[in-house]
Amino acid sequence: MTRKKSFQTALIHSDYQPPEGFAALPVALHPASTVLFSNIAAMRSRNWQHKDAYTYGLHGTPTTFTLEARLAEIEGGRHCLLAPSGLAAITMVYFAFLKSGDDVLIPDNAYNPNRDLGQWLARDFGITARFYDPLIGAGIAALIQPNTRLIWTETPGSVSMEIPDIPAICKAAHARGVLVALDNTWSAGIAFRAFEHGVDIVVQALTKYQSGGSDVLMGAVITGGEELNQRLGMAHMRLGFGVGVDDAYLVLRSLPTVQLRLKAHDAGARAVAAWLQSRPEIATVLHPAYPDCPGHDIWQRDFQGAGGLFSVIFDACYTEAQTDGLVDALQLFKIGFSWGGPNSLCVPYRMQTMRAHWPHRGQLLRLNIGLEDPQDLIADLEQAMGRALS
Numbered sequence: 001m002t003r004k005k006s007f008q009t010a011l012i013h014s015d016y017q018p019p020e021g022f023a024a025l026p027v028a029l030h031p032a033s034t035v036l037f038s039n040i041a042a043m044r045s046r047n048w049q050h051k052d053a054y055t056y057g058l059h060g061t062p063t064t065f066t067l068e069a070r071l072a073e074i075e076g077g078r079h080c081l082l083a084p085s086g087l088a089a090i091t092m093v094y095f096a097f098l099k100s101g102d103d104v105l106i107p108d109n110a111y112n113p114n115r116d117l118g119q120w121l122a123r124d125f126g127i128t129a130r131f132y133d134p135l136i137g138a139g140i141a142a143l144i145q146p147n148t149r150l151i152w153t154e155t156p157g158s159v160s161m162e163i164p165d166i167p168a169i170c171k172a173a174h175a176r177g178v179l180v181a182l183d184n185t186w187s188a189g190i191a192f193r194a195f196e197h198g199v200d201i202v203v204q205a206l207t208k209y210q211s212g213g214s215d216v217l218m219g220a221v222i223t224g225g226e227e228l229n230q231r232l233g234m235a236h237m238r239l240g241f242g243v244g245v246d247d248a249y250l251v252l253r254s255l256p257t258v259q260l261r262l263k264a265h266d267a268g269a270r271a272v273a274a275w276l277q278s279r280p281e282i283a284t285v286l287h288p289a290y291p292d293c294p295g296h297d298i299w300q301r302d303f304q305g306a307g308g309l310f311s312v313i314f315d316a317c318y319t320e321a322q323t324d325g326l327v328d329a330l331q332l333f334k335i336g337f338s339w340g341g342p343n344s345l346c347v348p349y350r351m352q353t354m355r356a357h358w359p360h361r362g363q364l365l366r367l368n369i370g371l372e373d374p375q376d377l378i379a380d381l382e383q384a385m386g387r388a389l390s
């Protein structure tokens, strides 16, 4: 070009090139919708499904590929796809593996939006969705139909805390060629090694422990096999699931500490659970490390630790108004959904309306133990019990 660039064009096409050879510890941020090709041949020869090159921001950048690879490593899988929320990751699994006429089995204690998604797809999109007792184990075989394609699992259920026998469910499913998907969010993929126990597809809500700051929504689907990943990749592309580079960076920044944080949440939760267990106001501690928790023996067999989330059932003499009053009286514990951040949270659930055969009569509170000193959390619970229950 002979013409000197106008100011307007120079604003867009600067001549400056930063020096090469920069090195630093953080993963580099590559914000991009458009990805550039050096020539037409390069553009035509690239396949968006191959992760050895780049085609468009939605299909990946060095930042998102790095996050995907690290998440696959943590989980013990080989492939990973990111989604804009944990629920979007669950959606990706449904659309990758189910079509009209197919059947899906969902545990009765599943993360409620997963349950609702299954019911919506059954109502309006021609699949059938059936709900099973999470403690069914090998008995799942009797529920598998010729058109059953997918079995969802969750360990433990994130409110009622039953621990299913995942190896037994996988064995029965695989004998009939059915895929098993696990929502492994509670364990962050660290306390439960899903692929070693036979699971085919793992979902993580990175919103929880992986991001760790209560400030990001993101999800991931992780697999061990090429074919499963390709099916998921088509759903990922067709549904248009991309994640923002700043959010990807926040998760990358938190990942190196995820195991340390999980251990601290686990230790804090066990200290608080032990105190609650000793209180006369509490009828049952639903924490996988406690014998009252259904599936406790399976947790002992299959898990390497626990997370910070558990539930308690109050003695049936306390009304909902009283336990609501207790939650309102808490000072350190905040009222709010989700978990995995530094703050402790508490939410009451009306189990009688959520589950067909809920065995407890007392009120249920779900506690997410954050990273505060557990003795301060215990003192907070004690003062709130004193104010609301006496």
Ligand SMILES: *Cc1c(COP(=O)(O)O)cnc(C)c1O
Binding pocket: 084, 085, 086, 087, 088, 111, 158, 183, 185, 186, 205, 206, 207, 208, 217, 218, 219, 338
């Ligand atoms: C939070 C959560 C999800 C969904 O994650 P979002 O990012 O909030 O959509 C899915 N499964 C479980 C078990 C969760 O706790």
